[in-house]
Amino acid sequence: MKEALKGNIVHAPVLGELSIVERGYLLLEDGVIAGIEQTLPQGYDGVVRDYGERLILQSFADMHLHAPQYPMLGMGMDLPLMEWLQRYTFRTEARFADLAYARRIYRRLASDLITNGTTRVCMFSSLHTEATWILMEELEKAGVTGYVGKVNMDRNGAPGILEETTEESERETLRWLEGCHFEHIKPILTPRFTPSCSDELMGWLGQLAEERGLYVQSHLSESAGEIELVARLHPECQRYWQTYEKHGLWKDHTLMAHCVHSDAVERQAMKDHNVVVVHCADSNINISSGICPVKKMLQEGLWVTLGSDIAGGAQLPMYRVITTTIRTSKVRQIMDDWKTDFLTVAEGYYLGTTAGHRYFGAGAGFAVGDPLHAVVLDDSDFVEATRPLSVAERFERAMYMTHRHNITAVWSEGRCVVER
Amino acid sequence: MKEALKGNIVHAPVLGELSIVERGYLLLEDGVIAGIEQTLPQGYDGVVRDYGERLILQSFADMHLHAPQYPMLGMGMDLPLMEWLQRYTFRTEARFADLAYARRIYRRLASDLITNGTTRVCMFSSLHTEATWILMEELEKAGVTGYVGKVNMDRNGAPGILEETTEESERETLRWLEGCHFEHIKPILTPRFTPSCSDELMGWLGQLAEERGLYVQSHLSESAGEIELVARLHPECQRYWQTYEKHGLWKDHTLMAHCVHSDAVERQAMKDHNVVVVHCADSNINISSGICPVKKMLQEGLWVTLGSDIAGGAQLPMYRVITTTIRTSKVRQIMDDWKTDFLTVAEGYYLGTTAGHRYFGAGAGFAVGDPLHAVVLDDSDFVEATRPLSVAERFERAMYMTHRHNITAVWSEGRCVVER
Numbered sequence: 001m002k003e004a005l006k007g008n009i010v011h012a013p014v015l016g017e018l019s020i021v022e023r024g025y026l027l028l029e030d031g032v033i034a035g036i037e038q039t040l041p042q043g044y045d046g047v048v049r050d051y052g053e054r055l056i057l058q059s060f061a062d063m064h065l066h067a068p069q070y071p072m073l074g075m076g077m078d079l080p081l082m083e084w085l086q087r088y089t090f091r092t093e094a095r096f097a098d099l100a101y102a103r104r105i106y107r108r109l110a111s112d113l114i115t116n117g118t119t120r121v122c123m124f125s126s127l128h129t130e131a132t133w134i135l136m137e138e139l140e141k142a143g144v145t146g147y148v149g150k151v152n153m154d155r156n157g158a159p160g161i162l163e164e165t166t167e168e169s170e171r172e173t174l175r176w177l178e179g180c181h182f183e184h185i186k187p188i189l190t191p192r193f194t195p196s197c198s199d200e201l202m203g204w205l206g207q208l209a210e211e212r213g214l215y216v217q218s219h220l221s222e223s224a225g226e227i228e229l230v231a232r233l234h235p236e237c238q239r240y241w242q243t244y245e246k247h248g249l250w251k252d253h254t255l256m257a258h259c260v261h262s263d264a265v266e267r268q269a270m271k272d273h274n275v276v277v278v279h280c281a282d283s284n285i286n287i288s289s290g291i292c293p294v295k296k297m298l299q300e301g302l303w304v305t306l307g308s309d310i311a312g313g314a315q316l317p318m319y320r321v322i323t324t325t326i327r328t329s330k331v332r333q334i335m336d337d338w339k340t341d342f343l344t345v346a347e348g349y350y351l352g353t354t355a356g357h358r359y360f361g362a363g364a365g366f367a368v369g370d371p372l373h374a375v376v377l378d379d380s381d382f383v384e385a386t387r388p389l390s391v392a393e394r395f396e397r398a399m400y401m402t403h404r405h406n407i408t409a410v411w412s413e414g415r416c417v418v419e420r
Numbered sequence: 421m422k423e424a425l426k427g428n429i430v431h432a433p434v435l436g437e438l439s440i441v442e443r444g445y446l447l448l449e450d451g452v453i454a455g456i457e458q459t460l461p462q463g464y465d466g467v468v469r470d471y472g473e474r475l476i477l478q479s480f481a482d483m484h485l486h487a488p489q490y491p492m493l494g495m496g497m498d499l500p501l502m503e504w505l506q507r508y509t510f511r512t513e514a515r516f517a518d519l520a521y522a523r524r525i526y527r528r529l530a531s532d533l534i535t536n537g538t539t540r541v542c543m544f545s546s547l548h549t550e551a552t553w554i555l556m557e558e559l560e561k562a563g564v565t566g567y568v569g570k571v572n573m574d575r576n577g578a579p580g581i582l583e584e585t586t587e588e589s590e591r592e593t594l595r596w597l598e599g600c601h602f603e604h605i606k607p608i609l610t611p612r613f614t615p616s617c618s619d620e621l622m623g624w625l626g627q628l629a630e631e632r633g634l635y636v637q638s639h640l641s642e643s644a645g646e647i648e649l650v651a652r653l654h655p656e657c658q659r660y661w662q663t664y665e666k667h668g669l670w671k672d673h674t675l676m677a678h679c680v681h682s683d684a685v686e687r688q689a690m691k692d693h694n695v696v697v698v699h700c701a702d703s704n705i706n707i708s709s710g711i712c713p714v715k716k717m718l719q720e721g722l723w724v725t726l727g728s729d730i731a732g733g734a735q736l737p738m739y740r741v742i743t744t745t746i747r748t749s750k751v752r753q754i755m756d757d758w759k760t761d762f763l764t765v766a767e768g769y770y771l772g773t774t775a776g777h778r779y780f781g782a783g784a785g786f787a788v789g790d791p792l793h794a795v796v797l798d799d800s801d802f803v804e805a806t807r808p809l810s811v812a813e814r815f816e817r818a819m820y821m822t823h824r825h826n827i828t829a830v831w832s833e834g835r836c837v838v839e840r
Binding site for chain 2: 077
């Protein structure tokens with residue numbers, strides 16, 4: 001079925017460059033992008049969705065967040081990391097043994113994601129198998145696509161509250177994989193992070209990843225204390241990343257959240273293995289972890305994506321994550337005595353969209369052949385400017401000023417899943 | 421007239437300490453606070469406004485923002501300061517020669533302020549006398565109180581677009597003061613900043629401040645380039661602050677926005693003269709000015725308040741400015757190699773409320789004898805937590821998560837000016 005979306009189209013096929021077609025047509029065939037045209041080609045009469053003066057933007061990809069931490073958003077921010085984990089995080093995640101509770105929270109999370117324009121995710125669940133299925137089901141129903149992982153953690157958990165033995169972890173992982181029959185939400189292996197996983201479990205996960213062709217997500221070099229802990233636990237490894245590498249978990253498409261303190265050697269290892277950095281600007285500041293040199297990583301050719309990192313991060317909407325990322329890059333510039341560059345708005349947009357969508361096999365920007373992932377944004381209630389604004393200016397303002405109610409339609413995997 | 425507001429009362433009479441009365445009563449007599457009680461005293465039957473489980477918080481004080489920059493919120497953020505000023509700021513401010521335009525924008529700004537719970541402001545207008553009156557009138561009508569200043573700038577402006585001679589600046593200032601007959605919005609003298617004002621004009625303003633007992637607001641030590649410029653313009657002054665001091669503008673209650681790069685001597689001079697720092701966290705990062713050592717300033721005993729600094733800042737709501745301030749203090753901690761402390765949520769709240777309200781003669785927190793300035797906050801649509809939350813936890817979450825629609829009532833100067 002042919003269809004055309006009419007509006008002001010802004011996408012980012014290239015890092016740092018916006019591609020804009022004013023009052024253009026985004027052409028679809030069965031939800032798959034067939035082209036972008038300034039004038040309507042033949043064959044589309046009567047099948048135009050006219051979004052008027054609205055902006056048609058790429059939807060967002062949130063490449064790192066903890067679903068079971070959603071209930072603690074914006075709480076405990078005055079606590080140091082370890083106390084925050086013990087007083088809030090583990091207790092919160094433990095609550096997801098209750099499936100009715102899990103259903104309510106995950107339904108809300110899925111709705112909050114999609115209505116804010118996040119159509120692709122890579123997400124941590126808790127260690128609970130059933131709750132993880134519920135999460136996947138609710139995301140699927142809402143129209144969110146991507147990867148979800150049951151968390152593995154067989155050491156240094158919260159005894160009696162949130163823990164699993166190595167045997168349980170392996171058995172439940174297999175059972176969980178058996179039950180993953182979702183069209184748009186796929187499983188990803190998710191060792192919590194090195195301090196939470198024994199060598200035995202890591203080795204088992206590495207083999208499983210290899211056998212079944214599964215991707216892997218985890219955490220890396222987030223804070224100084226964590227890096228010291230890993231060094232104590234693994235005197236045989238010179239650097240943090242090697243604790244994953246020795247078990248076959250450091251491989252093409254492995255997602256590593258944070259990488260704040262990764263040195264040149266560790267960064268080179270990412271590049272060599274096509275490991276993907278998930279930069280989580282808000283979380284890194286809230287937990288006082290450090291300021292990641294994202295601009296430098298990009299200049300080195302690393303694959304950098306963005307994550308909200310709920311609930312270390314306190315902002316779910318990716319447009320706010322994008323502007324926080326830009327602000328954080330300016331902080332990095334200040335720390336570098338103004339000798340490095342910050343991220344432009346176009347660069348921030350690319351990181352929150354194209355860089356993430358590529359993980360799922362998509363092309364760059366609105367690429368022909370890709371199922372459509374897009375948001376339609378109505379900025380007509382923003383404060384009146386001094387003169388008519390260009391589409392590029394409206395786009396920039398939208399990144400800074402958007403609220404959920406401005407997003408009037410969301411397309412995910414070629415389907416219009418939100419329309420209001 | 422007696423009245424009692426019932427709800428969960430959270431205020432900050434002391435830096436770093438929350439004072440909480442759960443399901444308590446805030447007692448008013450003719451809009452003036454008569455006390456806070458756990459149980460309803462006699463004489464208040466039938467005059468209780470029952471806000472149920474909602475939070476009753478202090479309203480916010482925005483101590484630095486540029487009203488005529490509101491139309492450019494969230495734009496030009498990729499530009500360096502001087503280009504941003506020339507391409508956006510001066511052109512935007514110049515637009516306020518058009519009084520119909522000024523009326524529309526200022527009405528919108530006043531509405532956006534009050535519905536977000538900002539009831540007290542210290543604000544820059546443009547150099548235009550008539551538009552400044554319109555701004556004051558619209559604020560007054562909306563229920564916003566505080567100080568507004570016609571800007572003085574007789575050098576280094578934008579020729580043909582936004583400039584005034586020394587004579588015009590003085591004449592218009594006197595004419596403007598003549599026309600200020602507002603009950604809740606008072607005039608404040610507003611030399612833009614040293615690079616924009618000749619010695620002659622500064623001296624004249626200092627004398628006027630003295631003669632009429634007027635307060636003064638301006639900018640100080642925001643960025644390295646600006647400090648160098650001031651040093652070139654004023655070789656006779658060792659430090660930036662002395663360019664104000666030599667003209668009698670450095671005095672009790674003088675407001676100085678930013679102070680990012682003020683050294684120990686300049687900070688001591690603030691303390692000695694009861695000069696008030698207006699910290700503008702979001703702006704300092706957006707413009708890549710630097711990271712102000714706010715925690716240190718507080719430890720040194722300086723009077724620190726907060727400002728949105730629209731449009732260097734891109735966030736008008738002060739609850740967002742408060743959490744950005746907290747985040748920025750964590751950035752400062754990171755820059756100090758984790759050797760200094762960050763601001764707690766309670767400290768951020770104090771800075772955005774009590775510290776500012778004091779400027780207008782108010783006491784600390786909800787003080788007996790003060791006309792009520794408060795917001796009522798309904799957090800019932802926040803995501804369900806894992807257990808019933810304490811009021812302190814709900815308060816913290818509200819700082820991070822509030823959106824305008826959660827603010828269901830606003831009290832300003834003893835009057836309920838928003839109710840929904």
